[in-house]
Amino acid sequence: MNFFEMVRFAVRGLVANRLRSALTTLGILIGVGSVIILVAVGNGSSKQIQDNIAKLGTNTITVMRGGGGFGARAQSRNTQGKPLTVGDAVQLSDKKSAPNVKQAAPVSNATSVCTNGSSSTTPASFIGTWPSYFEAKNTKVVKGTYFTNDDVTEGRRVAVIGKTTASDLFGEENPIGKVMRCGGIPFSIVGLTETAGSNGFLDGDSLIISPITAVQRALTGYGNISSIVVQAKSAKVQDQAQIEIESILDKSHGISNVNSRDYRLLNQASLLATTTSTTKVFTVLLGAVAAISLLVGGIGITNIMLVTVVERTREIGIRKAIGARRRAILGQFLIEATILSLVGGILGVLVGFIGSNFMIVGVKPVIVPSSVFLAFGVSVFIGLFFGGYPASRAASLRPIEALRYE
Amino acid sequence: MAAVVVDNAPIIDLHDVVKQYGSGESAIFALDGVSLAIYPGEYVAIMGASGSGKSTLMNVIGALDIPSSGEYYLDGIDMASLDENQLAIVRGRKIGFIFQSFNLIPRTSALANVELPLAYQGIKIKERRIRALKALDLVGLSDRLTHEPTELSGGQQQRVAVARALVTKPALLLADEPTGALDSKSTADLLDLFDLVNAAGRTVVLITHEADVADRAKRTIRMRDGKIIEDTAKVLA
Known part of the structure; x- marks a missing residue:
């Protein structure tokens, strides 16, 4: 058989x-x-x-204030150590001392109610920064334009806004060219960002990005900045870029002991891993x-x-x-x-x-x-x-x- | 102890066969020293009350059971020398079984049932089909080929079983109470069929406790307590 x-x-x-x-x-x-x-x-x-995570930006390293660790210690913005400044961002952008850094952008976070007539909104993030921020954070403008380095230098009150902010203030109307008032101060809108969606906690489209100079002058004052966004030249050199950032900041902040750093780095790659x-x-x-x-x-x-x-x-x-x-x-x-x-x-x-x-x-x-x-x-x-x-x-x-x- | 004299070697040759269950004091002898020779072309009925050992004898003859001691030659082959696989082959080629409860494969057509032993012998599908059709024709069931066992009457099922037993052209047709579950009409038909098979030269051994069934055989063996007590050949008319 x-x-x-x-x-x-x-x-x-x-x-x-x-x-x-x-x-x-x-x-x-x-x-x-x-x-x-x-x-x-x-x-x-x-x-x-x-x-x-990739949406947050590619090859980015975020420099934040405070030493390592989380919770109260990290949050306590006391006098411990030097704060981050725009100057730090300028140093990190230096091609000589940081050859593996493509670009850096200071981030100043403002909190403000913005209005257009009777409509008002409180953006989840109101960011004052440099144009390089857009590329580093992978934030794209789909309508209108980005603001320029010129706008930063001149301190022009222009803004790129997210979809939620736009609809809160202007409904269905095209927001480009319109003016909104944040903390009573007028900002003219030049661009609309690509829809980012929600990450579960924050609406990524409830967003305003303006030149850091304008935000500091109008809202936060010329003091400390919240963080610096640094983009490495490629994923490969991210580690080298991180070492460069550390050596620059250690020097400018006068840190000799790596355990007592007054800043910390958030690495996209390690987050991903x-x-x-x-x-x-x-x-x-x-x-x-x-x-x-x-x-x-x-x-x-x-x-x-x-x-x-x-x-x-x-x-x-x-x-x-x-x-x-x-x-x-x-x-x-x-x-x-x-x-x-x-x-x-x-x-x-x-x-x-x-x-x-x-x-x-x-x-x-x-x-x-x-x-x-x-x-x-x-x-x-x-x-x-x-x-x-x-x-x-x-x-x-x-x-x-x-x-x-x- | 007269047997029909046939002038060649016996097809079944038992020498002092014992089948014992248990051991020592409590030992039960289902077969207690049985010696028996059956020659080709004989038609033998084995009779006895239940518990007389006739079913055990049939199982031993059919190579379904192995005797505890004694010798058994089937068509000249020493059965004690065969392993399980070889026994299966011998069963398939030399013996056609017919059981009281028909024992057809359920949910399988009459034709497939008859073809089955040929399949186990490794015969090609075409030839299998021809031979199975012929066997079913012989038992008069050519019009029931696709019927499954449950769609057939008892008499028809038993005839399928006969066709299945004959399809391999066995030397020996072994029937265990073949009429036990049949009405008188079916019984008569079946016994006619056995006569026909025997007349064609095939050896038939059937076990029964019905005297009228045994009457059809040419030789009757009676058993009691595991022993043969009587072995009579009918005087040919």
Whole structure:
């Protein structure tokens, strides 16, 4: 009896028990499908976070005030150490002492209510800075223009605003060329930024960006600045750029001990690395949960095949009585189990692919090819492995006992 | 102990066969030293009350069970020398089984049931089909090929079983209470079929406890307590 013949017998055996075969297949289907979808969700959410981080700017290092650490110590803006100044930003822009820095921009954060007639808004961020900020932070103007270095030098009260701010103040009207009053002082609007969306806490489109000189003169005063945004020339030289920044600032702030720095650096790359490793854990967890369901599906196959063997004991006895060899019986049951898991695996992959087209808890799943192969391979292996025991039990039944079985 | 004299080697040759369950004091002897020779072309009925050992004898003859001691030659082959796979092959080629409860494969058509032993022998699909159709024709079921066992009457199921037993052209047709589950009409039909098979030269051994069934055989063996107590050949009319 050849292999093809055994497959035919196996298929016949499965078709004879349609419902049971279908339910067993369902177990594997759910296992394989959930491995693929859940890993895709994990992968998708990690992609999403990476995209969000990339949106913050490329190769940027943010210099912030205060020493290392978080909480009260970092927030206490006491007299400890020197504050950041526009001068620091100028130094960091120096091509000689910081060759790996592409550009730097000081950031001065203002808080102000802005009005247009009876409409008013409080922007989530009101930033005074240099034009280089736009590139460093990956902020694009889609309508109108950026402000220029000239505007900074002259202290012109011009502003680039976000979509939320625009609609709060001007509704559907085109804001370009219009004037808004912030803290009573007029700013003319020259540009509208690309929609950034919300990061969950802050509306990225509730935004005003103006020349730092104008913001300082009108709102914050010429004192300290909040932070300096530095863009490295490339991702490769980000570490060197960071060392350059540290050496420049250590010098100008008179710091000899690296532990007592009065500033800290927020590195885009390290942020990315941290979140990537976090989301990896997330993906692994999801995958593990799904793998368990795949295992349960496999045990389901064993269970069903054992029931099948018991139920068909007599049939096995008959087959042996009319000349079936051990190999033929073993083959038939093994192939039955493998077909179950194979069909379940294929359908599971299909379900995985289809399911990954939908948004799941706000995440667009991104299929990981290796998870597809792994899930499918495991399902076939499960068929062989979990089907093996019942099959060998069937094959080793003594014909006389099998025939007597009621 | 007269047997029909046939001038060649016995197809079934049992020497002092013992089948023992348990050991020591509590040992039960299902077969207690049975010696028996059946020659090609014979039609033998084995009779006995339940527990007399006739089913065990049939299982041993059919290579479904292995005797505890003694020798058994089937068509000259020493069965003790065969392993499980070889026994399966011998069963497939030399013996056609018919059971009281028909024992067809459920949810499988009559034709597929009859083809099955040929499939296990590795015979090609085309030839299998031809031989199965012929066997079903012989038992008069050419119009029931696609019917599954549950769609057939008891008598029809048993005839499918006979077709399945005969399709391999076995040397020996072994029937265990073949009429036990049949009405009198089906019984008569089946026994006619056995006569036909025997007339064609095939050895038939059937086990029964019904005297009228045993009457159709040419030789009757009676058993009690695992021993043969009577072995009579019918005087040919």
